[in-house]
Amino acid sequence: MTIVSEEQTTTSVALENLLKEVGGLQADGYRLVQIGCTDVGGAYEINYSFDKGYQFRNLRLTVGPETEVPSISGLYWGAFVYENELHDLFGISVTGINIDFKGTFIKTATKYPFSVTRREGDRCRNA
16 A cells, blocks of 8 residues: 655735635635634634645634634635634634624533633633
């Protein structure tokens, strides 16, 4: 069996260029694979992954906890699922989501359980 490693590109994108960059990928025929988020030292790193012909392209956006992020659901309709997760799990404000569940998409015992601004004691209760 032969295992082939594929190169993936990750490009940092400024908030004001997000929709333009995503629009370019859509126009080039890329499909949205996922949107993921993680805490990077008090900020959020949001990764948008796209695929075309089994080649991945990733856009990386880093934002502070109070930053509003524009929805890409106008370009990729199904992005509303990921964007509601960003809001419900991390507390990230995503504006213009085509289907906005207004904080009721994922029900958790703790509001915004992965928020970078919550107290350390809250983390321990959910572990």
